[in-house]
Amino acid sequence: MFFRSKKLSNDDKRLADIAAAVAIFFELKDASGIVVLLLNDAHYTVKLPFVCASLHDDLKAHLAEQAGFADLQFTIEHNVPIYASKVEHLSNVKNIIAISSGKGGVGKSATAVNLALGLKAQGARVGILDADIYGPSVPLMLGTAGESPQSPDNKHMFPINALGLASNSIGYLVKNDHASIWRGPMASKALSQLAKETRWPLLDYLIVDMPPGTGDIQLTMAQQLPLTASVIVTTPQDIALSDAEKGIAMYNKLELPVLGMVENMSYFECPECHHQTPIFSSHGAHRLSEKYALPMLAEVPLNTVIREYADSGKSLIDEQPEHAISKIYKQAALRLSMQISTQLSVSETAQALANKIEVTRLD
Known part of the structure; x- marks a missing residue:
């Protein structure tokens, strides 16, 4: 399930830049599936579609070294999507x-x-x-x-x-x-x-x-x-x-x-x-x-x-x-x-449900 920030402003470029920096850290071809949410003026949450708790500290250090990110705080979270299958998914x-x-x-x-x-x-x-x-x-x-x-x-x-x-x-x-x-x-x-x-x-x-x-x-x-x-x-x-x-x-x-x-x-x-x-x-x-x-x-x-x-x-x-x-x-x-x-491809049914959920800025 992928979530997008409801906030639309000049911060969008920074959100995209942070996502791109995360993709570089993991050697990913693109930043699709990586979601960055603005919590307040200097605190961001990075949501990943995979789990990597052992690398959270290294990722934060990587972001801190990037130009323009040094004064920002980051929380690393994961949100594993539901991926496609030929049969209806089991409950939970x-x-x-x-x-x-x-x-x-x-x-x-x-x-x-x-x-x-x-x-x-x-x-x-x-x-x-x-x-x-x-x-x-x-x-x-x-x-x-x-x-x-x-x-x-x-x-x-x-x-x-x-x-x-x-x-x-x-x-x-x-x-x-x-x-x-x-x-x-x-x-x-x-x-x-x-x-x-x-x-x-x-x-x-x-x-x-x-x-x-x-x-x-x-x-x-x-x-x-x-x-x-x-x-x-x-x-x-x-x-x-x-x-x-x-x-x-x-x-x-x-x-x-x-x-x-x-x-x-x-x-x-x-x-x-x-x-x-x-x-x-x-x-x-x-x-x-x-x-x-x-x-x-x-x-x-x-x-x-x-x-x-x-x-x-x-x-x-x-x-x-x-x-x-x-x-x-x-x-x-x-x-x-x-x-x-x-x-793998995300389940179309799960994606449709996720798109109905809005995550707003938390002040």
């Missing part, structure tokens, strides 16, 4: 991002959880849906294994909140020592109900941890739920890349944008000498990203800290925000949010 959910992989064992679930936590750290309101019907692992990673969602009306479920995320998973409904022995249509129906019958709070992004492969569940998600875009997770070796390429091909056929790639297990860094060893080959995801013109959102090394925090149900990003791995995920979240804002 602006955008749904599918985290996918062609095969299992490439770290897709860990990526989904840490991308969600990274988006939260950047200032977004985030939920996570565990769509891996046969191997749900999100409850363990969030420290919520054994919990069950409440359903006062026996029709809708309330998500379980953990680590600042709203979550739901088939793992909350099926005990750990039980297997989900369901055929494809059954699993697809269960997933659709899980997504649609959850009373999500207002979310900028709902991250969906998809099951591996290109089968019934993936098709159901793409055709019945308002997916905004997808992210492909892989490892560098050829066997994983081959399956990842099939996932990209599937989303291209379904006309669902793929916003980028995350390469897990890129290398192992010795904790003593810091020598990097590419155990599972190297630059594999780079070759695939170049072939399909997809950006690399992150290259995540093999590091025991990822496994330790996942197994304990804690957030590395919250507890150790300056850790190298935390910075990788927060940077990936920033890149993902910016990719969405620069590559």
